[in-house]
Amino acid sequence: MKAGIVGLPNVGKSTLFNCLSNAKAQSANFPFCTIEPNIGVVNVPDARLEKLEELVGPEKVVPATVEIVDIAGLVKGASKGEGLGNKFLANIRETDAIIHVLRCFDNDNIVHVDASVDPVRDKGTIDVELQLKDLEAVEKKMERVKKSARTGDKAAQKEFEALVKVKDGLEGFNSVRAIDLTDDEQEFLKPLQLLTSKPILYVCNVDDDSAVSGNAYVDAVKEAVKDEDAEIIILAVGTESDINELEDYEERQLFLEDMGLDEPGSSKLIRAAYKLLNLQTYFTAGVKEVRAWTINIGDTAPQAAGVIHTDFEKGFIRAEVIKYDTFVELGSEAKVKEAGKLGVEGKEYIVQDGDMMNFRFNV
Helix, strand or coil: CEEEEECCCCCCHHHHHHHHHCCCCCCCCCCCCCCCCEEEEEECCCHHHHHHHHHHCCCEEECCEEEEEECCCCCCCHHHCHHHHHHHHHHHHCCCEEEEEEECCCCCCCCCCCCCCCHHHHHHHHHHHHHHHHHHHHHHHHHHHHHHHHCCCHHHHHHHHHHHHHHHHHHCCCCHHHCCCCHHHHHHHHHHCCHHHCCEEEEEECCHHHCCCCCHHHHHHHHHCCCCCCEEEEECHHHHHHHHHCCCHHHHHHHHHHCCCCCCHHHHHHHHHHHHCCEEEEEEECCCEEEEEEEECCCEHHHHHHHHCHHHHHCEEEEEEECHHHHHHHCCHHHHHHCCCCEEECCCCECCCCCEEEEEECC
8 A cells, every 4th residue: 555745846745755764765956856756665653562562572563664655746737748747647546545745835945836835726736637637537438338338238327427427527627536426436436546536635845933833825725625535734844854864862852842843743644644545553462573563444353364464364263352552551461361351353353443463263
């Protein structure tokens, strides 16, 4: 599961990527600095993992991870191939969610492709390019489905109706995620991997003074996206990237405190991206290893077991479940068992975020 960072050139995408992944993507003051997408595997910050390490004292700790992709800046006309647009739009299609970076700061030393700072306009530019590309894909699909629909194929007729509904929405400059679609209609659309159907998170890249409360640019973005099902995160990307370069933990904390922050904004962003991808965490804990495992929200116990090994899912018998808060309260698995608070769950159990699990299986 991958989240792609998108936006106009020079809004701070590669700097943000460096901040998140320490992968050192090239970052410079001119458009199209990034051409090939950079991919970083980023640890998901989780205080629960630190607490489990403290209680269990394992030989190693393995955090959950999420993949972040730095995609080159899009420009007006990208849907028609401008500025290597076709290549960059294809990169977005391969991701599962979008992190849209918007420039919300003034700085005469950093050029803007449109010569002025206006994050709402910038958002609109990207939205239109993605919508136009989706419209192109939908119209092509309609041509193929129309023939079958005319022959009386009921499934094809329903698919054609769904495509018409989406086409009308896109022509009204609505992203697919904002169109009211039934589950069946969404199933018809899945193979198209429409760009504007992907869940989205907006990152307002601000100056240091605006890192806590935002500014007028951020207020304008909030107003522009109020009807979207989307989260907004405020981040002073350049400064956070500089802080990340510091090796001394206490020095980093001092810088954050000076900005009025209790933790790096990048940590909040990583967790938000994890949630955006519909992911959650369960834990296994022993003296050899404490590990955070990544699963989809809504996964059953056998599906969660299969993340460790496919044999665990095939031969699943039961799951032994301890709630994280219970483990922290009592301090050990032995004490949880003594208190009668070890749950035994079957194949239908829906795993909850933070569950601590052992699996019994037989292959």
